[in-house]
Amino acid sequence: MTERLDRWADPPLLVLASLADGPKHGYAITQDVEQTMGVRLSAGTLYAVIARLEARDLIEPLEADDRRRPYRITAAGAEALAQQAERMASVTALFRQRLSTRPGLVQP
Amino acid sequence: MSRDTDVRDADGLPLPRLPLARLALGLYPPAWRDRYRDEVLALLEESGGGTRAAASLAWHAVPAWISPPRNLYADRTARMRACLATVLLAWSVLAGLSLVFAQLTQLQGAVPPILTYAAPSVTLVRLTTLTLTPYTAIVTWSYHVFDAALIVSALAIGAGGLPLWLIMLRRAHREHRRRDLARLLMPLLVPTAYLLALVITVSLIRAAQGCRVAHDPPLVGACQPNGVGPWWFLVFVLAGFAAAITAALGPARALRSMKPRGPAVRFAARAAALGVGSMLVAALASGTAAISLYQFARYTDSLRPWVDMQSFQQYGSTATLVVYLGLVVAAAAVAAVSASRAAGAARPDSG
Numbered sequence: 001m002t003e004r005l006d007r008w009a010d011p012p013l014l015v016l017a018s019l020a021d022g023p024k025h026g027y028a029i030t031q032d033v034e035q036t037m038g039v040r041l042s043a044g045t046l047y048a049v050i051a052r053l054e055a056r057d058l059i060e061p062l063e064a065d066d067r068r069r070p071y072r073i074t075a076a077g078a079e080a081l082a083q084q085a086e087r088m089a090s091v092t093a094l095f096r097q098r099l100s101t102r103p104g105l106v107q108p
Numbered sequence: 109m110s111r112d113t114d115v116r117d118a119d120g121l122p123l124p125r126l127p128l129a130r131l132a133l134g135l136y137p138p139a140w141r142d143r144y145r146d147e148v149l150a151l152l153e154e155s156g157g158g159t160r161a162a163a164s165l166a167w168h169a170v171p172a173w174i175s176p177p178r179n180l181y182a183d184r185t186a187r188m189r190a191c192l193a194t195v196l197l198a199w200s201v202l203a204g205l206s207l208v209f210a211q212l213t214q215l216q217g218a219v220p221p222i223l224t225y226a227a228p229s230v231t232l233v234r235l236t237t238l239t240l241t242p243y244t245a246i247v248t249w250s251y252h253v254f255d256a257a258l259i260v261s262a263l264a265i266g267a268g269g270l271p272l273w274l275i276m277l278r279r280a281h282r283e284h285r286r287r288d289l290a291r292l293l294m295p296l297l298v299p300t301a302y303l304l305a306l307v308i309t310v311s312l313i314r315a316a317q318g319c320r321v322a323h324d325p326p327l328v329g330a331c332q333p334n335g336v337g338p339w340w341f342l343v344f345v346l347a348g349f350a351a352a353i354t355a356a357l358g359p360a361r362a363l364r365s366m367k368p369r370g371p372a373v374r375f376a377a378r379a380a381a382l383g384v385g386s387m388l389v390a391a392l393a394s395g396t397a398a399i400s401l402y403q404f405a406r407y408t409d410s411l412r413p414w415v416d417m418q419s420f421q422q423y424g425s426t427a428t429l430v431v432y433l434g435l436v437v438a439a440a441a442v443a444a445v446s447a448s449r450a451a452g453a454a455r456p457d458s459g
Binding site (some may be wrong): 055 | 129132140143144146147148149150151152154155157160161164165166167168171173177178180364
């Protein structure tokens with residue numbers, strides 16, 4: 001069940017989160033997302049997301065290193081990520097609060 | 109941009125050639141490929157590009173066509189040109205499907221009101237007439253709407269694209285762009301060649317059958333004075349689609365290489381919206397007629413043990429109906445999205 005919940009992960013958000021600590025190229029993004037967030041992004045998904053985020057000015061391409069082009073999060077992208085993180089934090093707090101009303105439902 | 113060269117890693121070892129991924133990348137719009145192809149290949153060379161990666165790439169090519177990222181088209185004229193190329197291809201497929209529909213229904217005299225039948229009782233005759241009449245009315249009206257919409261669509265696409273086509277033709281001639289000249293002439297040359305080949309092949313088939321007299325009822329294995337056999341028909345249909353797509357690909361490629369600008373592009377984009385809109389009406393009418401004929405055929409077939417009537421069995425095939433409607437819906441969706449994007453980019457306030 002835990003693994004199936006990975007399907008709910010939002011790829012644009014994962015890519016923005018991956019770029020939040022510095023520029024990365026495609027392969028580095030997939031590695032980072034897999035290692036830190038446990039979600040494997042396919043090349044098709046990743047570049048569909050990169051194209052959308054770039055079109056919305058949430059990320060920007062940097063000078064290509066050979067054929068690998070790094071991307072950097074923009075100020076608008078960082079703001080969008082921060083807003084989403086706040087929303088997620090409030091939802092998470094709600095989850096925790098509701099689960100706390102049912103002690104014994106979740107095994108420690 | 110590096111292409112299909114023998115790529116090696118830092119240690120000089122050859123990297124995988126990724127044939128499936130390259131094939132899947134070929135499905136993307138040219139602007140998308142120009143921008144991301146090398147990056148995707150570099151990623152797959154490091155992470156491995158198996159069947160799954162290629163399938164994922166192929167799947168994501170669909171939204172890349174339907175809703176291409178705006179940043180890939182620097183200005184709205186480039187957007188219009190890209191959308192016009194897609195509209196041309198999708199419209200050609202829809203026109204081909206419409207011709208197949210017309211050939212298989214209207215031109216075969218499949219108008220249900222001509223139906224005659226005899227039943228053992230007057231009540232059964234009345235009941236049959238009452239049940240079949242709505243179908244015949246729907247099919248007849250659908251044919252009228254289909255004909256009118258198809259004519260409007262062909263006129264809009266032809267008249268809307270003509271000024272742009274003439275401007276590009278003159279420029280290709282003036283600048284000695286022989287390849288573009290050939291591409292622009294393809295909508296004339298390819299259908300002409302196809303029709304010539306069709307007429308010659310049909311004549312040869314009928315001559316080989318060695319019979320010029322119609323038999324009633326037709327003899328098994330005898331010539332068919334009004335047409336060819338089903339396999340030949342399938343060959344002609346497939347060749348017709350290949351010809352339609354090839355004819356549309358010519359101007360589509362010329363649009364990409366010549367990059368025309370100006371009011372003729374905007375005019376063509378607006379006409380494309382009208383042409384596709386009319387084609388969608390024609391597609392809807394043909395779909396309605398096809399479904400009604402299908403139900404009519406199934407119903408009459410179920411009555412035939414009791415009522416002596418003409419068979420419409422050929423319209424009762426579920427597989428044929430599903431394939432036809434599936435192709436129409438897919439081509440109509442692509443044409444509608446591209447035409448609306450082209451018209452949107454042609455608006456004066458468009459960014």
